[in-house]
Amino acid sequence: MSGQSQRLNVVPTVTMLGVVKARLVGATRGHALLKKKSDALTVQFRQILKKIVSTKESMGDIMKTSSFALTEAKYVAGDNIKHVVLENVKEASLRVRSRTENVAGVKLPKFEYSADGEASKNDLTGLARGGQQVQQCRVAYIKAIEVLVELASLQTSFLTLDDAIKTTNRRVNALENVVKPRLENTISYIKGELDELEREDFFRLKKIQGYKRREIERKMVLAREQQAVEKLQLLKGVSYESSNLLAGTTGKDEDILF
Amino acid sequence: MYGFEALSFNIHGGYLEAIVRGHRSGLLTTADYNNLCQCETLDDIKMHLSATEYGPYLQNEPSPLHTTTIVEKCTLKLVDDYKHMLCQATEPLSTFLEYITIATLAVAQNMRELYRLVLVDTPLAPYFSECITSEDLDDMNIEIMRNTLYKAYLEDFYRFCQKLGGATAEIMSDLLAFEADRRAVNITINSIGTELTRDDRRKLYSNFGLFYPYGHEELAVCEDIDQVRAVMEKYPPYQSIFAKLSYGESQMLDKAFYEEEVKRHCLAFEQQFHYAVFFAYMRLREQEIRNLMWISECVAQNQKSRVHDSVVFIF
Numbered sequence: 001m002s003g004q005s006q007r008l009n010v011v012p013t014v015t016m017l018g019v020v021k022a023r024l025v026g027a028t029r030g031h032a033l034l035k036k037k038s039d040a041l042t043v044q045f046r047q048i049l050k051k052i053v054s055t056k057e058s059m060g061d062i063m064k065t066s067s068f069a070l071t072e073a074k075y076v077a078g079d080n081i082k083h084v085v086l087e088n089v090k091e092a093s094l095r096v097r098s099r100t101e102n103v104a105g106v107k108l109p110k111f112e113y114s115a116d117g118e119a120s121k122n123d124l125t126g127l128a129r130g131g132q133q134v135q136q137c138r139v140a141y142i143k144a145i146e147v148l149v150e151l152a153s154l155q156t157s158f159l160t161l162d163d164a165i166k167t168t169n170r171r172v173n174a175l176e177n178v179v180k181p182r183l184e185n186t187i188s189y190i191k192g193e194l195d196e197l198e199r200e201d202f203f204r205l206k207k208i209q210g211y212k213r214r215e216i217e218r219k220m221v222l223a224r225e226q227q228a229v230e231k232l233q234l235l236k237g238v239s240y241e242s243s244n245l246l247a248g249t250t251g252k253d254e255d256i257l258f
Numbered sequence: 259m260y261g262f263e264a265l266s267f268n269i270h271g272g273y274l275e276a277i278v279r280g281h282r283s284g285l286l287t288t289a290d291y292n293n294l295c296q297c298e299t300l301d302d303i304k305m306h307l308s309a310t311e312y313g314p315y316l317q318n319e320p321s322p323l324h325t326t327t328i329v330e331k332c333t334l335k336l337v338d339d340y341k342h343m344l345c346q347a348t349e350p351l352s353t354f355l356e357y358i359t360i361a362t363l364a365v366a367q368n369m370r371e372l373y374r375l376v377l378v379d380t381p382l383a384p385y386f387s388e389c390i391t392s393e394d395l396d397d398m399n400i401e402i403m404r405n406t407l408y409k410a411y412l413e414d415f416y417r418f419c420q421k422l423g424g425a426t427a428e429i430m431s432d433l434l435a436f437e438a439d440r441r442a443v444n445i446t447i448n449s450i451g452t453e454l455t456r457d458d459r460r461k462l463y464s465n466f467g468l469f470y471p472y473g474h475e476e477l478a479v480c481e482d483i484d485q486v487r488a489v490m491e492k493y494p495p496y497q498s499i500f501a502k503l504s505y506g507e508s509q510m511l512d513k514a515f516y517e518e519e520v521k522r523h524c525l526a527f528e529q530q531f532h533y534a535v536f537f538a539y540m541r542l543r544e545q546e547i548r549n550l551m552w553i554s555e556c557v558a559q560n561q562k563s564r565v566h567d568s569v570v571f572i573f
Contacts, residue, residue: 064559064560064561067559068555068559068561068564071551071552071555071556071559072568074551074555075548075551075552075555075568076512129440129441129444129448129512130448130512131444131447131448131449132447132448133512
C-alpha cells in the first residue's frame with residue numbers, strides 16, 4: 001500500500017518526536033471510539049431491519065383488510081359514498097409530526113401520528129344504508145395509516161443509519177489504514193535519524209580522542225627525548241628554559257575539548 | 259278496478275311488460291353465480307359474462323380489467339335498458355319509470371350538485387321546496403338533507419302508486435313499505451351513538467310502512483342493536499330476518515335485508531298486468547351489479563373465502 005511508505009514531512013528532532021507520538025495516541029483513541037460507535041450503529045441498524053421486515057409483513061395483511069372493508073362499504077352503501085365522505089371532511093384528522101432521535105450521535109428522523117378529536121365527523125355518512133360499514137372502513141384505513149407511518153419512519157431511519165454507518169466505517173478505516181501507519185512511519189523515521197546523529201557524534205568523539213592520545217604520546221616521546229637530552233645537557237650544563245616549553249603548550253592546546 | 263285491468267293493460271303496457279319479463283330472464287342465475295365464484299382472475303369473469311347479456315358491453319374492454327370498469331359497464335347496460343323502456347312508455351307508466359330513477363338522482367354528490375339539481379328542473383325540485391327552506395341549506399348536514407329528500411320521495415312515490423290502484427298499488431305498496439321500514443331500521447342502527455337527536459331521527463322515517471306509526475316511536479328511542487331487534491320482532495314479516503342473526507350482531511343484517519328484498523321483488527313477477535315488475539326488475543339488476551362488484555372485488559383482492567358472504571342469489 002502507498003500509505004505504508006508515507007510519512008509526514010517533519011524535521012527529525014526530539015520535540016517533533018514527542019508531538020507525533022501524542023498524535024498517534026490521539027489517533028488510536030479516536031479509532032477505538034469510532035469503532036465502538038460503528039458497532040452501536042450496526043446493532044441499531046439490525047434492530048430496525050428486523051422491525052421493518054415484520055412491519056412490512058403486517059402491512060400486507062392490514063392493507064388487504066382495509067381495502068376489503070372499502071369493498072364492503074361500497075357493496076352496502078353504493079359507489080356514490082365517496083362524494084359524501086369527501087363532502088364531510090373539513091380537515092385532516094390524522095396528522096404526522098416528525099421529531100429526531102439521537103442514536104450514538106446520529107440524528108434519526110422519527111414520524112409520529114396524532115389523531116385529532118374530530119372522530120365523529122363522518123358519523124352520519126351512509127345514514128340510510130351502509131353507515132356502519134363506512135365507519136369500519138374508516139377504522140381499518142386508520143390502522144393502515146398507522147402502519148404506513150411507522151414503516152415510513154423506520155425506512156427513513158434505516159437510510160439515515162445506513163449513511164451514518166458508512167461514514168463511520170470510512171473514518172475507522174481511514175484512521176486504521178492511513179493515519180496510524182503514517183504516524184508510525186514518521187516516528188520510526190525520526191528515531192532512525194536521531195540514532196544516526198548520535199552515531200556520528202560518537203564517531204567524531206572517538207576520532208578526536210584518538211588524535212589527542214596520539215598527540216600526547218608523541219609529546220611524551222618528545223619529552224622523554226628532551227629529558228634524555230637535558231640529562232645529557234645537565235650533565236654537560238644546559239639552560240633551564242627549554243623544560244618550560246612543554247608546560248606552556250599543554251595548558252593552551254585548543255584542540256582538546258575536555 | 260281489480261281484474262278489469264287485464265282488459266286494457268296490454269293496449270299500452272303489454273309490449274313493455276313483455277320486454278321487462280324478457281330482461282328478467284336475462285338476469286344471472288345461481289348456476290352463473292357459482293361459475294363466477296369459481297373464477298381466478300377478472301378475465302375469467304369477463305369470459306363468463308360474455309355469455310350473458312353483459313357480453314356486448316364488456317367485449318371491447320382491453321385486457322387489464324378493473325373492477326370499476328366491470329361495474330361501470332354493467333350499470334351502462336341497466337341504464338340502456340331503462341332508457342329503452344322509458345322511450346316506449348306512455349302515461350302513467352312513464353311517470354312510474356321516472357319515479358324509479360329519482361332514487362338514483364337522490365344520490366346527489368354534494369351541496370352544489372344538489373343545488374344544481376334543484377335549479378335545473380328535475381323531479382326532485384318539488385321535494386326540495388316542500389322539505390327544506392333555503393336558510394336550512396347552509397348549515398344542514400348533507401346526509402340529513404339527503405335522507406329528508408329520500409323520505410319525501412318515498413312518500414310521494416307511495417302516494418302515486420296508491421293513485422294508480424289495482425295490482426300495481428297492492429304490490430308496490432308492499433315493496434315500498436319494505437323499503438321504508440328497512441330505511442327506518444338502518445337509520446336507527448347507524449345513528450346509534452351519533453349526535454342525531456331522537457326527534458331528528460324520528461323525522462327521517464317515512465310516514466308509511468309496517469312500522470308506521472307505533473314502531474317508529476319505539477325505534478326512535480332505541481339505544482342499541484338489541485333494542486332494535488326487540489322492536490322488529492314484534493312484526494312477523496321481519497322476524498325471519500333477525501332469526502338468522504345471533505344477538506348483538508349487525509354485520510349480516512344488510513345481507514339479510516337484501517335477501518328479503520330480492521325475494522319480494524321476485525314475487526312481484528308472479529302477477530301480471532301491473533307496473534311493479536319494472537320497479538322489481540330495476541332493483542334486481544342493481545342487486546345483480548352489486549353482486550358482480552362483490553365477486554370481482556373478491557377475486558381481484560384474493561379474498562375468495564369471503565366471496566359467498568355477500569352474494570345474494572336472485573333465483
